[in-house]
Structure formats: structure tokens, C-alpha cells
Amino acid sequence: MAKPYIFVTRKCSTQQLQPLYEIADVEMWPEEEVPCPRDVLLEKAKTATGLLTMLSDKIDEELLSKSDNLQVIANLAVGYDNIDIQYAKSKGITVCNTPDILTDSTADLTFGLLLATARRITEAAEYVKDNQWKSWGPLLLAGYDVHHKTIGIVGMGKIGQAVAKRALGFDMNVLYHNRNPNEKVEQQLGVQYATFEELLTKSDYVVCLTPLTPQTRNLFDFEAFERMKNTAIFINVSRGAVVKEDDLYKALTQNEIAGCGLDVFVNEPISATHPLVSLRNVVALPHIGSASYETRHAMMRLCAENIYAVLQGKKPRTEVKL
Numbered sequence: 001m002a003k004p005y006i007f008v009t010r011k012c013s014t015q016q017l018q019p020l021y022e023i024a025d026v027e028m029w030p031e032e033e034v035p036c037p038r039d040v041l042l043e044k045a046k047t048a049t050g051l052l053t054m055l056s057d058k059i060d061e062e063l064l065s066k067s068d069n070l071q072v073i074a075n076l077a078v079g080y081d082n083i084d085i086q087y088a089k090s091k092g093i094t095v096c097n098t099p100d101i102l103t104d105s106t107a108d109l110t111f112g113l114l115l116a117t118a119r120r121i122t123e124a125a126e127y128v129k130d131n132q133w134k135s136w137g138p139l140l141l142a143g144y145d146v147h148h149k150t151i152g153i154v155g156m157g158k159i160g161q162a163v164a165k166r167a168l169g170f171d172m173n174v175l176y177h178n179r180n181p182n183e184k185v186e187q188q189l190g191v192q193y194a195t196f197e198e199l200l201t202k203s204d205y206v207v208c209l210t211p212l213t214p215q216t217r218n219l220f221d222f223e224a225f226e227r228m229k230n231t232a233i234f235i236n237v238s239r240g241a242v243v244k245e246d247d248l249y250k251a252l253t254q255n256e257i258a259g260c261g262l263d264v265f266v267n268e269p270i271s272a273t274h275p276l277v278s279l280r281n282v283v284a285l286p287h288i289g290s291a292s293y294e295t296r297h298a299m300m301r302l303c304a305e306n307i308y309a310v311l312q313g314k315k316p317r318t319e320v321k322l
């Protein structure tokens with residue numbers, strides 16, 4: 001029988017993917033920051049038994065309908081909105097993601113971004129590097145306090161809960177919004193459920209961690225920003241498309257909110273000349289939620305483990321369920 005063929009769509013650590021090399025022919029796109037072009041991906045997918053994909057790869061019907069050997073897709077992310085799951089499942093393809101192992105790293109980044117935005121940390125660091133610092137000033141680069149304020153977390157999954165724990169360490173009052181209230185989490189953490197509207201009105205920090213679904217696409221529109229306090233800070237570490245970026249820009253320039261920290265954008269990479277990025281009160285990051293060496297390596301190992309399991313006819317550890 002022919003050896004399985006696995007295509008890895010971005011340069012990853014071969015050491016972390018080692019088990020795959022024992023059972024399959026593994027080919028890896030050689031670039032770390034240049035994505036595998038669509039036509040190459042389509043071509044490789046036609047014969048691949050397994051794909052190790054990135055969140056920037058569109059795994060849609062066009063690709064899947066021509067991938068007759070494909071048994072498994074392992075996405076190097078917890079989110080999987082880049083994959084047409086329904087269609088993949090209809091073709092009997094197992095889809096896996098990397099939940100849990102990235103929870104704490106993503107929560108650290110989320111809280112770091114919140115602090116950086118509130119206390120203008122990146123702006124202050126640039127100020128020194130640009131040699132602008134002339135003297136100490138009473139309100140020089142003053143920002144907003146974080147401690148003892150109210151944080152509203154939209155999407156209280158595992159990452160949301162981990163952010164809540166960090167917020168409690170800063171003596172914050174924690175509100176959350178989910179499709180349904182979660183009594184267990186409320187009891188364990190001492191957090192409070194709020195309707196979406198209540199959360200927007202009451203929070204000093206609105207943190208978006210909800211997955212991108214048809215229901216959450218464009219959830220944060222001008223009306224949502226208008227409901228927030230004028231001193232509110234919005235943080236998004238989920239997916240860009242949960243936000244109407246033009247509305248966010250309007251809300252920031254009309255002082256409906258005080259600032260925002262964004263790790264994700266509708267179109268990634270966002271350009272440095274994008275109107276949102278050019279605003280002083282926007283901290284923009286290049287989608288690095290889970291980007292620590294330890295976590296990204298663990299994610300690679302989990303993807304390899306999942307592909308290995310499926311190719312051995314076993315149940316993968318973290319299959320995406322419909």
C-alpha cells in the first residue's frame with residue numbers, strides 16, 4: 001500500500017511533527033511568513049491523505065471536492081472558521097483543532113493587550129525610542145486604570161474563563177455574556193452573567209472572545225459601540241469579522257469609546273496604512289494570541305498526534321464535533 005502523503009501548509013518545527021515522518025511522506029511549505037499560494041494548496045490537497053493547515057488557509061468546498069484521498073485535516077488553531085466543517089464531514093473527513101493547550105497563553109496575551117491599551121504601554125515605549133521624552137509630566141501618557149474596574153467578557157469559553165481569573169487578580173468586577181448563563185462558572189469564579197446590552201453599558205473593558213459563527217459575524221457594530229461608555233476600551237482576540245471595522249473606526253473617531261486593542265482583523269495581514277491602525281488609541285497586534293514557543297510547539301505536536309491517530313484508524317484527541 002502507498003504511504004500516506006501529508007501536506008503541511010506552513011513551515012513548522014519538524015521535531016514537533018516527528019511521528020508523522022515515521023508513517024507518511026511529509027511535505028512542508030518552506031516559508032514561515034509567506035503563505036502557501038492557493039493554487040499550490042489546491043494541487044497538493046488533490047493527492048493528500050492528511051493536511052496540517054493554518055487559520056489563514058481557506059479549506060472550502062472548492063478544495064475539498066477535489067481531495068478524494070483526504071482523511072484528516074488538523075488545523076493549527078482552536079478556531080476553525082476557515083474550514084467548511086459540514087462539507088468536510090459529508091465527505092467523511094475528520095477535522096481536528098488545538099483547544100485547551102493554548103488557553104492560558106491566549107488569556108495572557110488578551111490581558112496583556114488590555115493593559116497595553118489601557119495604560120498606553122506601546123505608545124509610551126515608542127515615545128522613548130523616538131527620543132520624544134523631554135521631562136516627567138503629571139499627565140504625560142496617562143491612561144485608564146484597570147484594577148477595580150468592570151470587565152465584560154463576550155464568549156465565556158475556556159479562554160474567557162482564563163481571562164476572568166486574570167481579571168479577578170486585578171480586583172476587577174467580572175461580567176460575562178454567552179448564549180446561555182453558566183451557573184457552574186459563576187459559582188467557581190464569582191462572575192456575573194449579563195445580557196449583551198447590559199454588558200456593553202456597564203463595562204469599562206469589553207473583551208471579545210467569541211468564536212466566529214453566522215450569529216457572531218458583525219456582532220460589534222456602531223450601535224454596540226454607541227452603547228459602551230465613552231471611556232470604554234474594546235479588546236478583540238477572537239476573529240476580525242465579529243467586528244464591523246468601519247463602525248469601530250467611526251466609534252473611535254467620534255469618541256464613542258476611548259480606545260481598542262486588536263489582535264485580529266477582517267483581512268489579515270492588515271496594512272500599516274489602514275485607517276484603524278493609524279489611530280493613536282489603537283493597539284494593533286499581528287494575530288499572536290497563542291504565540292509562545294511552548295504553546296505553538298504543543299499545538300504542532302497535537303496536530304501531528306491527531307493526524308497520526310486518524311491514519312492509524314484511531315480516534316484523534318481533539319476532533320471538531322459538528
Ligand code: DGY
Nearest residue numbers: 077078079288289290
Ligand atoms: C486560534 O487558535 O484560533 C487563535 O486565533 C490563534 O492565535
